[in-house]
């Protein structure tokens with residue numbers, strides 16, 4: 565499969581180049597030249613495939629012969645080594661739990677698959693690869709975990725000092741070996757600026773073999789299509805009205821769902837659920853796009869004011885807004901309503917949502933009410949485990965949330981980080997000293 569840039573000013577590239585470059589030379593995002601589709605019979609036989617077998621069949625269509633079948637199978641077995649169960653709340657609504665990975669958020673799917681894929685492509689090189697990633701929390705822990713102990717690849721995670729939660733910091737700084745945590749005396753934007761500056765610094769780029777693990781890498785998007793198929797397979801009440809509610813920020817998760825639909829998966833509608841950062845829901849209703857500064861909310865990984873994957877969504881629909889509106893409903897949920905929703909869902913279904921899932925649950929309920937739907941089946945993507953957001957959730961429902969073992973372990977580990985100022989010269993000197 566060849567990939568083109570959404571800015572259309574770069575050459576088309578292979579899957580390998582799309583993964584190793586991350587971003588196209590013209591600053592655009594990589595998109596596959598065509599979205600491959602499955603035959604109808606594939607969908608009537610979904611039950612016959614395991615999650616990993618589904619993942620393999622999907623990935624194969626994009627990777628083609630660039631990775632041998634044995635190798636691709638191994639990448640998938642290593643990366644997608646935890647389940648994505650669908651838990652019914654009642655006859656019509658269920659939850660797709662995406663938090664069973666090592667860092668308790670759906671970003672594990674993307675980060676792990678990207679790490680194993682990069683490991684494969686890099687193993688043909690004799691140089692070590694240095695990966696830089698700026699994080700406001702969740703991405704850093706998933707990426708660090710995905711690349712942990714991968715040979716020939718070093719990862720530097722830049723995070724803003726004092727601006728990530730205690731738990732997130734523990735997850736980022738309790739790794740060792742090939743993972744280094746850099747505690748930057750600045751904001752998330754400073755961390756991102758440092759990483760971006762490195763990539764336009766010709767001097768450094770020539771000396772170090774660098775790549776980035778940002779969220780727009782196609783290798784992070786692809787594995788997110790897998791669990792839409794897996795969820796559909798598990799649905800008990802298949803229906804002519806299948807709605808998937810996707811808590812959204814940078815729209816990667818939603819884009820993956822739209823790709824799954826284009827591949828033939830019969831999803832009727834996506835409810836793109838955003839928090840008070842409502843740029844996307846306004847875009848859906850008006851067709852006008854006004855990016856702006858993000859504001860801080862309870863569901864902070866969704867605090868995005870200029871979602872990067874919008875350009876991919878426009879590509880999928882050739883810019884036709886009426887078709888985008890046909891497939892996507894979107895609305896915005898405030899923090900106040902999010903907390904109320906956690907409470908209500910717990911009372912009604914005895915299910916504990918985290919703030920992200922709660923935004924999704926609220927959104928899909930709004931959609932159902934507005935359209936007086938009776939026959940439908942709705943799936944809410946629960947993108948993080950509620951224990952990741954203990955304070956907010958426990959305050960609402962006043963019951964103790966069990967902290968999963970894999971989280972407890974990292975809480976006991978010692979914090980290891982290197983402190984740096986937000987000055988580019990300091991960061992550059994650090995990179996040169998350590999290469």
Ligand SMILES: *Cc1c(COP(=O)(O)O)cnc(C)c1O
Pocket residue numbers: 669670671702811812813814815816817818865866920947948
């Ligand atoms: C990143 C993240 C999101 C938003 O996903 P996008 O693909 O950026 O839209 C939602 N929930 C959680 C828990 C996240 O970490």
